[in-house]
Amino acid sequence: MRQTYGKTLPGMRLENLTGKLIVIEGTDGAGRTTQINLIKPWLEELGHAVLDTGITRSRLAGDGIRRAKEGNNLGHVTQSLFYATDFIDRLENDIIPALRAGFIVLTDRYIYSLMARAIVRGMDASWIRSIYNVALKPDAVFYLRIGVDQLLPRVVFSGGFDYWESGMDLFQGHDMYDSFCSYQTILLKEFDHLAEEYKFEIVDASANAEDVCNHLKKKILAILKPDETQPAVSNPQAYLIETLMQKAVVNLLAKRNGQAQLSESNIDLPPFIPYSTEGNGKNAH
C-alpha cells in the first residue's frame, strides 16, 4: 500500500493507488519542463495514461497565487502556505484520483521544491515538513541537477531574469544578476540536503536534453516493469491477514448476492516465503 510522509487527510484512502508517481525535481532552468514534454508523449505511445501536474496548476489556488505574485506584498509565511494550499488541492483532486485510475502521474516539482523555497526564505525546516507530511511518497524522484554557472547561459537565452526565480523578494536592493546567483546558490545547497534525506536519483542536467531524456527513459522503464527479482510479498503476516479479510469481504458480498462463495482453493495466494531469522534466506531484509 502507498504511504504518506506521516499523516493522512480526511477521506484519503491509500489502498489501490495502482498508478505510478514520478517526480521531476530541480532548480529553475534545469530543464524539467523540456524533459516532461519529451517523456509524456513517449509514455503515451507505450500505452500508458499520463497526468502531468505542477506547481500553481490547482483549480483552487493557481490564479490566487499568480495574482498575489504580481504585487509586492506577499509575505514569506503566506507564500509558503499559499503553495501548500495549491499542492493539497492537486493532491486530493488530481494526483490521488489519477493514481487510483492507474495513471502515471508525472509531476513537475513536488513538495521538495516547495520545502526548499520556504527554507531558504527563513521558514523553520520542521514546520514546513510537518505541513507536507500529508504528501504521498513517490515511486521515484529524478533530481535534475545543474550548477549555477551552467545555469546562467540558459537564463540569458531564455529571455532573461525573472523576479521570483532570482529571489528578488529575498535579496532586495541587489540587481537581478547578483540576486539570481545568491538565490540559486542557496537553493541548490538546500536541494542537495533534500536529495540526501529523501534519496533522490541525481541526474546530471548539464548534459544535452536528449542524453538526459534517454537516461530518464531507462530509469522510468525500470519502475514500470514489474519487479521479478523481488518476491511479491515482503511481509507475509500482513499479507495473509489482508488476503483473509479480502476473502471474507468477497464471500460476504457473494452471499448477499446469492452467488457461489470462494473456496480455499480458488483464491490466488502467492508462494509464501517465510522470514529467515538467520538472515540467509532470500526474503530476509
Added chain:
Amino acid sequence: MVYADASFWNAQSEKMDMTSCIQPDSFDSFRIPNTSASVHQNGKHGLPGRLFIVEGIDGSGKSTQLSLLHKWLESKGYGVVFSEWNSSTLVKDTTKLGKKKKLLTPATFSAIHATDFADRTERSILPLLKAGAVVLCDRYAYTAFARDVARGMDCEWVRALYGFAVKPTVAFYFRVPLETAIGRLTGARDGFKYYEAGLDLGLSTDAEESFRLFQGRIINEYEKMIPEFGLTVIDATMPVEAQQAQVRQIVKTHLEDAKKLRTKQ
C-alpha cells in the same frame, strides 16, 4: 506582566494539558524571521503591543463584546487595530472561489484559512504589535483548531500549521449553550451558509440540523482547548453589560506600561 509573546507555543507548552492530543515535543513552532531579534532587543521576551482575541461559536455574542472593548480602549487613548477572521485582501478571492464553487475539502479549507491568517499576521498583526498597538482579533487560530478538527483534520497537523502565530495576551472564549446561540441566530439571518453549517460533511441534508451537529462538535473542541491554551472563559448567557464589565476588568490588568499611541505625549 504578560506581554504578547512572539511565539505562540513555547510559553504555553510547559503548562500544557498532557491529556490533550498534542505532545509538546511534536510542536513545530517557529518565529517568523526578524521577529525574535526585536523580541530580545526590548529585553522582555515580548512584543510591546497587546493582543486580545475573542472566540466562540456563531451567535455567542463575541463580536458585540469586542466592538464594545474597542470603543473603550480607544477612549483611553490606546492605538487600537481590529482584524477579522478570513479578511486578507490577498487571499480572500481564493477562499471565495473555493466556497462558491464548493471546491474546498477539509484539508484545503484548513490550508486556505491558514494562508489568510498568515497574510494578516505578517502584514498587520505582527508589525502593529511591534509598534505598540493594541490589536483586537475577532476569531484567531483557535477557530481553525475547532473547525478543522471538527471537519476531521488531524489535531496535531492543524496546530503545527499555525506554528507561526503570535500568542495572544488574553484569549477570551464566550461560552454559550448551542440552543441559545441558535435562538439568537434564527431571525437575525436568512438561512445557514454551506460551510458554516458544515453541510460539506454530509451530517444532515437539513441545514439547521447540520448546523446544530457541526456547531456541537466545535463546542467540544473549544472545551478541550480551554485547559490546553489557557482560554479565559466568559459566560455568554449573562447580560451584555455584565460580560463587558468582566472583559474590561481582565484587559485592564494587562495594560500597565502599554503605549497610549493616541495620546499626545
